[in-house]
Amino acid sequence: MTFDQIKSILSTKTVGIAGCGGLGSNCAVALARVGVGRLIIADFDSVSEGNLNRQYFFRDQIGLLKTQALKENIRRIDSSVMVEALAMKLTKGNIPAVFSSCDVVVEAFDRAGEKEMLIETMLRFFPGKPLVVGLGMAGWGKSELIHLRKSDNLYICGDELSEVSEELPPLAPRVGMVANMQANVVLEILLSITNYELRIKN
Amino acid sequence: MRITVNNRVEELKGDRLTVSELLKVKNFTFKMLVIKINGKLIEKPQYDSAAIAEGDDVQVLHLISGG
Numbered sequence: 001m002t003f004d005q006i007k008s009i010l011s012t013k014t015v016g017i018a019g020c021g022g023l024g025s026n027c028a029v030a031l032a033r034v035g036v037g038r039l040i041i042a043d044f045d046s047v048s049e050g051n052l053n054r055q056y057f058f059r060d061q062i063g064l065l066k067t068q069a070l071k072e073n074i075r076r077i078d079s080s081v082m083v084e085a086l087a088m089k090l091t092k093g094n095i096p097a098v099f100s101s102c103d104v105v106v107e108a109f110d111r112a113g114e115k116e117m118l119i120e121t122m123l124r125f126f127p128g129k130p131l132v133v134g135l136g137m138a139g140w141g142k143s144e145l146i147h148l149r150k151s152d153n154l155y156i157c158g159d160e161l162s163e164v165s166e167e168l169p170p171l172a173p174r175v176g177m178v179a180n181m182q183a184n185v186v187l188e189i190l191l192s193i194t195n196y197e198l199r200i201k202n
Numbered sequence: 203m204r205i206t207v208n209n210r211v212e213e214l215k216g217d218r219l220t221v222s223e224l225l226k227v228k229n230f231t232f233k234m235l236v237i238k239i240n241g242k243l244i245e246k247p248q249y250d251s252a253a254i255a256e257g258d259d260v261q262v263l264h265l266i267s268g269g
Contacts, residue, residue, distance in 0.1 A: 019269060021269060022268075022269055023269040024269075107269075108269050109269055110267060110268065111267050112234040112265040112266055112267045113265075115234070115265045115267075115269070116234045116236060116265045119236045119263065119265075120236055120243060120245070123236070123238070124245075127241075127242075133263075134268075134269045135263070135265065135268075136266055136268060137268055137269070138268050149208070151209075151238065151241075152238070152241045154238075154263075156263065158268075160264065160266075162266070162268070163266040163268060164267055170268055170269075175269075
């Protein structure tokens, strides 16, 4: 497929991104660059200085809501990408409504408890909807441990091992690898669904 | 009995076990878990009763912080 063909397919798709931190911001930017038509981004947090070592924000955005800053960054890359910016805390009560129109959802939360809540809620309400999870991306090096594991509609990106801590902080290179792997998996899903649809039509 | 756990084949004693028993046998002591049997989500209150049998495909996701 040429990029033009790819872009015309992606422009009709909607991707939800739960969390706009290290994973979410980098994944959103990658998807915006290739021309996903609509992104639903959700995060209640604001940009702080400590975020800049891995999150797709700029120094002059410190203090802004992450959803606001990310929406602006995406607008500067490609203003034709529709961004629905939801500055809110996602809960099992509102997740179904927020992500019901998405073709794929990216899990980009930080805390294990939140990740667990999102995955369970999505599996409960939308077992057929592809969910791309980011799990284990702390520290540096050990690139070869980062993998993709698929289980029905659940796709897990990361090393599934390294938990972030003071001694093992999340850093741009490794976090970026997982975030971009998530975006790459999203592409695989969106482009292959369409191939299937085209094949059965003919 | 033979089952798959996280896409790996496992040989286990007996012909049935509950999710809780599997976690004990495999030493999965982690608190934050998402478990699926044959593609279906198993909710936490069901861990003591949900049964795993020969040929089942079990996915155990251990959630860790970071993202």
